[in-house]
Amino acid sequence: MIAHVERWLPVGQARRGGARLPLPELDVWLLLPTLALCGLGLIMVYSSSQALAYTDYGNPAYFFERQLLWLLLGLAAMLVCARIDYGHWVELAPWLSALTVLLLLAVLVPHIGVEVQGARRWIRLGPLDLQPSVLAQFMVVISGAVWLERLGPRISELRGGVTNYALALGGVGLLVVMEKDLGSTVILGLVGLGLLWLAGVRFRHLAGLGAAAALVCLLLVRAEPYRVTRLLSYLDPFAHKLGSGFQAVEALYSLGVGGLTGTGLTGPVAPSQLLPEAHTDFIFAIIGEDLGLVGTLAVLGLFLLFAWRGARAARNAPDRLGVLLAGGVTIWIVGQALINIGGVTDTIPSTGVPLTFISFGGSSLALSLAATGILLNISARERRSRSDRARPDHRGRDRGPLHPGHSRGGGAAAG
Numbered sequence: 001m002i003a004h005v006e007r008w009l010p011v012g013q014a015r016r017g018g019a020r021l022p023l024p025e026l027d028v029w030l031l032l033p034t035l036a037l038c039g040l041g042l043i044m045v046y047s048s049s050q051a052l053a054y055t056d057y058g059n060p061a062y063f064f065e066r067q068l069l070w071l072l073l074g075l076a077a078m079l080v081c082a083r084i085d086y087g088h089w090v091e092l093a094p095w096l097s098a099l100t101v102l103l104l105l106a107v108l109v110p111h112i113g114v115e116v117q118g119a120r121r122w123i124r125l126g127p128l129d130l131q132p133s134v135l136a137q138f139m140v141v142i143s144g145a146v147w148l149e150r151l152g153p154r155i156s157e158l159r160g161g162v163t164n165y166a167l168a169l170g171g172v173g174l175l176v177v178m179e180k181d182l183g184s185t186v187i188l189g190l191v192g193l194g195l196l197w198l199a200g201v202r203f204r205h206l207a208g209l210g211a212a213a214a215l216v217c218l219l220l221v222r223a224e225p226y227r228v229t230r231l232l233s234y235l236d237p238f239a240h241k242l243g244s245g246f247q248a249v250e251a252l253y254s255l256g257v258g259g260l261t262g263t264g265l266t267g268p269v270a271p272s273q274l275l276p277e278a279h280t281d282f283i284f285a286i287i288g289e290d291l292g293l294v295g296t297l298a299v300l301g302l303f304l305l306f307a308w309r310g311a312r313a314a315r316n317a318p319d320r321l322g323v324l325l326a327g328g329v330t331i332w333i334v335g336q337a338l339i340n341i342g343g344v345t346d347t348i349p350s351t352g353v354p355l356t357f358i359s360f361g362g363s364s365l366a367l368s369l370a371a372t373g374i375l376l377n378i379s380a381r382e383r384r385s386r387s388d389r390a391r392p393d394h395r396g397r398d399r400g401p402l403h404p405g406h407s408r409g410g411g412a413a414a415g
Contacts, residue, residue: 026082027379030309033302034078034357034372038071038365040287040299041358047265048286049279049360063279063360070128070362074369081373082380086325089374093146100139103132104175113179121179131363133176133184138367140172140191141332142374145324148199152320155199162196162205182220182227183351187336189213194331198314198324234349247282250275251344255288255296262292279360281352284344299358300341307334313379326378329371333357 046064053062106123107113113120114129122129147165154161169192176185193213196206221227229244237245237252254275257263278286288296310330317323333356340359343350354361356368 025380026376027309027313030306030313030372030376030379033305033309034369037299037302037306037357038074038369041283041355041365042067042071043265044283044287044290044358045279045360047290048283052279066128066362067360067365070365071369073362074366077366077370078373078376081370082376084377086322086374086377086381089142089325090146090321093143096139097143100132100135101172101175103130104136104172104179107132108175108178121181128362131361133179133181134361134363134367136172136176137184137187137191137332138371140169140188141195141325141328141371144169144192144195145321145328148195149321149324151199155196155201158205162201162209165196166192166209177220180224181352182217183339183353185220186217186339186351187332187353189217190335190339191328191332194335195324195328198327231349234346237346247276248346248350251282251285252346254285255345258289258292258295260292261294262288262290265290281340281350281354281359282344283359284341284355287358303334303337303356306330309379310334310375313375317378318381322378322381326375329375333368333371 042064045067046061049063050060053064054060056062059065103123107120112123114122114124116122121133122131124130144165147168148155151161151165169188173185173188176188193206193210196209221231226244229240233240233243233245233248237248239245241249275282275285284296284299287299291298307330310326310333314323314326314330317326336353337356339348339351340353340355342348343353344355354364357365
């Protein structure tokens, strides 16, 4: 195993020109918002959960400690992924897909999957809980990018191209739906369609798949009474403020109480004390209450900075695989954050997805950081190849690209 890892971390050329990445080549403007959001998440998890943690577990730092453990694991995964050439995910994609499907099936088995409020979404691993649906999102980014890169020009074909991809994505989504996790299913659809758009699928095919996905989503909402109730409470939460709209109303109150600068982390008792599970899906409301409009705008600004650097990495990626991976990671992380914020502010129906890097939830935090490591690797490759092109040789001539075919869209796997 060590030999395989060393093969992936050569000090020289690899199949896609990969090499060990010196730390200075990492994209600081991508790394900084990631670390800032994670740090803010630790603070807000403790602020929003200490009363609940003390009541239920006798330890006000119960949720904070677990979030910190997952954060350390995630940072380690991010550093590893940042140093492994992204081209090697082609080799890992089949194994990752098989593991994901196995875990998605295992979580449905009694005594393996942990059932909470009628939903089976977690597998308990000692003090930690693994959520296979989050691994499925990570897998769709990786395997979807690899699949679409291999299709190449065939992406314009409906039969045998887009159809097979859509069926595979639908199969994974069906397993997630069986866990009663509609929010993760929505994220899977968002990432899957986003990758198709990046790959250059024909507009009519993309529009047709989008319409089909919207219809399936509507049918899934109609299939469960609690989802219909949640949709009605979104349309008028104050008409259901003592029932299904309670959480949405309390979240809006919390955002309003915060005002411009917030009540502070040690502020007076406020509506957040009534907000159920405030440290998970609705933590953005606590940010608004404790840090005010300034805090919420800062969070949005950090995600916009992340989106900008991610889009830049995708635009300048050395090959088609890099474009799809960088774009897929950016769509996943930023798209999930915007969906969460939209649900908390009642802009869109609440789907139960966490706020990336901030909400309590180990699987989401660790895998989002691992995906960020892949994005850092792609960004560093672009930065290194640009400096190689600009650096003259000993005779003052332009050295050119370090590796043959190392140009926009000209990689070994370019479609």
